[in-house]
Amino acid sequence: MLKGKKLGVIGVGKLGEALISGLLKQGALTTGDITGSVAHAASAERVNKKLGIEVSQDNRKVASGADLLILAVKPQNMHNVLVEIEDVLTPDQLVISVAASVTTTFVQKRLKKQIPIIRAMPNTPAVNNAGMTGLCGGLYAKDEHLKMAESIFKCVGEAVFVDESLMDGVTALSASGPAYLYVIIESLAEAGVKLGIPRDTSTFLAAQTMYGAARMVLESKAHPALLKDTVTTPAGCTIDGLMELEEGKLRVTLIKAVVKAAERARELVNNQDSVDS
Ligand SMILES: NC(=O)c1ccc[n+]([C@@H]2O[C@H](COP(=O)([O-])OP(=O)(O)OC[C@H]3O[C@@H](n4cnc5c(N)ncnc54)[C@H](OP(=O)(O)O)[C@@H]3O)[C@@H](O)[C@H]2O)c1
Known part of the structure; x- marks a missing residue:
């Protein structure tokens, strides 16, 4: 076209x-x-x-x-x-x-x-x-x-x-989203460094894992919670990691981050007196 x-x-x-x-x-x-x-x-x-x-x-x-x-x-x-x-x-x-x-x-x-x-x-x-x-x-x-x-x-x-009416939400989720995900990749890479993995290998492990997980969601079309369950062996190590994430309120933090960014997107409009909402 x-x-x-x-x-x-x-x-x-x-x-x-x-x-x-x-x-x-x-x-x-x-x-x-x-x-x-x-x-x-x-x-x-x-x-x-x-x-x-x-x-x-x-x-x-x-x-x-x-x-x-x-x-x-x-x-x-x-x-x-x-x-x-x-x-x-x-x-x-x-x-x-x-x-x-x-x-x-x-x-x-x-x-x-x-x-x-x-x-x-x-x-x-x-x-x-x-x-x-x-x-x-x-x-x-x-x-x-x-x-x-x-x-x-x-x-x-x-x-x-x-x-x-949903465009501010899209802005906050997928337009700002790469920034949130870079922070997650950076944090996972830091964890690898803490565990002795060289930084470049650690960043590669983290980024490819995020890419792979995203492809699983897109290609399988399965609910992310079901995919999470396939990685979480009973009494294994993943469930311990997930418990830490729950205690650190990762989910609610991400939800609040996107909601806050959407509010800010709406404010950008309100701050311009010449802009129509
Ligand atoms: N960055 C993102 O991830 C992203 C995602 C989705 C949507 N957006 C939207 O995309 C737009 C640009 O964002 P950005 O991050 O690319 O910002 P940016 O890097 O600051 O780019 C703004 C560009 O506009 C130019 N500019 C400023 N005033 C101008 C004028 N009067 N005439 C012509 N050009 C002018 C600037 O030129 P100089 O460099 O010469 O100052 C610069 O090239 C924003 O409206 C943003 O909401 C951004």
């Missing part, structure tokens, strides 16, 4: 870069198909060197030349960027916002015209074709636009459609 399309990315930061790298690695688009913009000249030079795409500080040029336009600036920069590019956009373009908290209504109001808008919440593992993206469509997003957006994010991992 992406063949022959021109992609513009306004805000080639951590997330924009991960998405572009993923799309290039997958061969979905070539460097000549993608242009990007950033705020600072030094960033433009750095990103151009790293990704090989044309990067400028000219948002209007990037917006007007794109069939598909991804807005990947911080939520607090969205209002200004939308106002800046509004008059160069037309309804035959597709605008995809990946900004946390920013609703499709917020974007729509500032673009004024009947431009199809998709709100997407990807994550940085997209760089390795292992991303997870939540998607929802705005008022003028038709089936073809939803399919186009899905095809972009499926090039760099998996994608699911959710109701827009």
